[in-house]
């Protein structure tokens with residue numbers, strides 16, 4: 001999805017985690033960043049990406065539903081990132097094995 005759809009003045013809203021010791025009432029906040037700094041991931045199709053527009057357009061989590069949607073989105077994003085890292089690690093492991101075989105190194 002192009003971020004231009006949800007951007008205003010070339011900026012988008014992203015969630016941030018607020019860590020305040022000892023306890024913060026609000027642990028999820030929102031901040032504004034430039035479209036160039038933001039990233040998208042292919043976790044949702046264009047149709048379902050629109051689910052998140054309610055709070056992205058408003059610039060705030062006004063309902064519990066918005067927070068649940070964002071938490072779900074975070075889980076999906078982290079799942080995507082982990083799968084990507086696992087795939088990368090598998091490629092590196094395979095390449096390492098090939099080098100070992102090529103050099104006839106026995107471990």
Ligand SMILES: [Zn+2]
Nearest residue numbers: 044045047048
């Ligand atoms: Zn979809």
